[in-house]
Amino acid sequence: MSTGLTWFGWALLSALFAALTAIFAKAGLQRVDPDLATWIRTGVVWGALTLLLTLAGKWSDPSALPARTWTFLVLSGLAAGASWLCYFRALSLGDASQVAPVDKASLLLLVLFAYVFLGERPSSREWLGIALIGAGVLLLGLRR
Template sequence: MTQLINSWAFWAFLAALFAALTAIFAKVGVENINADYATFLRTLVVILSLGIILYFTGQFQPLDQLSGKSLLFLILSGLATGASWLCYFRALKLGNASQVAPVDKLSVVLVALIGVFLLGEHLSGPAWTGVGLIAAGSLLVALG
C-alpha cells in the first residue's frame, strides 16, 4: 500500500478522476449562474479545503522560506490556473461537458511540447505517438 501511495501514477490517476468529476459537477453547477461567479465560488471551496488540510497536517510554511524563483513561478502558476478555470467554466456554460473536457485535455499535448522545447525533456517515439493520439482523440471527441 505504501508503494502505491508513493507512486506518481496513483496520484495522476486520482487527478484525472477528480478532473472528470470536476467537469460533470461544474457543468451542472454552472447551469443557472454566471460562469465567472461560479469560478469564484469554486475557488473559495478550494482555498478553504486546502487551508483545512494544511492546518490539520501541519504543512504551512513561512513565505520567507521560499526562494524568489519558487514564489515567482507559483504566482505565475496561480494566475494560469485562474485563467484556465475562468475559460473552462465559460466553455462549460456555452458547450457540452463531453466536448469541453476533451479540448481542455489538449493541455496534455501542450505540456509535452513545452516540456520538450523549453524544459529539455525527452520523449521516445512511442511517447510522441501517444501525444499525437491524445491530440487526435481530443479533437475527434470534441468535434465528432
C-alpha cells in the same frame, strides 16, 4: 507524504477528480455566471487546502521561499485561474462530454513546453500516445 502510491497512481486520481470536476461544474452552472462560479470554486479550493495544511501540520513561513519559487508559483496560479475561467465559460456553452476532452489538448501543449523549456524528451511510445490524444482532440473538434 508516504502513501504507497507512485506518480502514476496520483495521476490516475488526478484524472478521476478532474472528471468529477467537469460533471459537478456543469451541473452547478445552472443560473449562475461562469466567472462567479469560478470564484466560488476557487474559494472552496482555498478553504480545503487551508484545512488540509492545518490538520497535517504542514504550515511553514511562505516568506522564506526563494523569489524564483514565488515567481513560478504566482505564474502557475495566474495560468490556472485563466484556465478555470475559460473552462467554466466553455462548460456553460457546451456539453461536458465535448468541453473536457478538448480541454485536454493542454496535454499536447504541455509536452511541447516541457520539451522546449524543461528539456524533457518523451520516448517513441510516449510520442505515439501524445499523437493519439491529438488525433482524438481533432476528431472532437470536427464533430460539429
